[in-house]
Amino acid sequence: MQFTETQLKGAFLVEIEKISDRRGFFARIFCAKDFEERGLKPPIAQTNLSFNPNKGTLRGLHYQIPPVTEAKLIRCTKGAIYEVIVDMRPESPTYLSHIGVELTDENRCALYVPEMFANGYQALTDGAEAIYQVSEFYTPGYERGLRYDDPVLNINWPLSVSEISLKDANWPLLESVIGEEK
Template sequence: MIFTEIDLKGAFVIDLDQKPDHRGFFARTFCAKEFEEHGLKPTVSQCNLSFNHKKGTLRGMHYQVSPATETKLVRCTRGAIYDVIIDMRPESPTYLQHFGVELSDENRRALYVPEMFAHGYQALTDGAEVVYQVGEFYTPGYERGLRYDDPFFNIQWPLEVTEISEKDKNWALMRLMAVGS
């Protein structure tokens, strides 16, 4: 695997180190030892699959707080998505900054999402399928979310949002969250 740390400390884009031959190629998509060597948490508590009927579908922005913070390794296995993370660690120099990357079945990239990062994505193709390896069990009482269209973050989604859950479109705006805390 080829690990590229992005500007948000602890988050990585992971490309495959392909070993090609006449049949195609072989590549490792996960190795606990390699993750540890890069300072990443290699725990996998759950593996999830998300399927999206229509391009424009948006899921997110989700994260979990202590004691149920979670890491994610996100890969698009069919079609393409635009994947976005936001640093929600108050002590971080990149607190409240975001990063986006296209993940697709063609580029075979993955995004490592550290603990206390909000995560969401938009399907860029019909039938986009996403696999997540998650480092903590889903714990509803510790789930939090951010509005995908919050002007505070000004995320530039590539497409018009055509499908979104009621929960995801109704998270509080960041300025309202700050006032309420």
């Protein structure tokens, strides 16, 4: 696997290294040792699958606060998604900064999302599927979220939002939650 750090410290694009022959290819997509060698928390407590029948569907932006912060490894296994992460670490020089990357079944890349980063994605194709490996168990009392259309973040989503959950549409605006995690 090849790890390329993004402009948000601790967040990595993870690319596979293919071993190819006439049958196709083989590639390792996760190895706890490779993550630990880079000082990253291996995301292994649970694995989640999300399916999105319609392009434009938006999920997120979600994160958990201490003591159950989550690191995630997100991969698109069918179709394409636009994955966005937001640095929610108050002490970080990139606090409230975000990046977006396209993850597809063709590029087979994954995004490593550190603890205290909000993440969400938009389906770019009908039938998009994503797999999340998560380092902690989902703990409802510690879940937080950001609005996808928060003016402080000014995220440029590639498509109009066609579907979103009521919960995700109604997260409070960032200005009302800044300092909550301090």
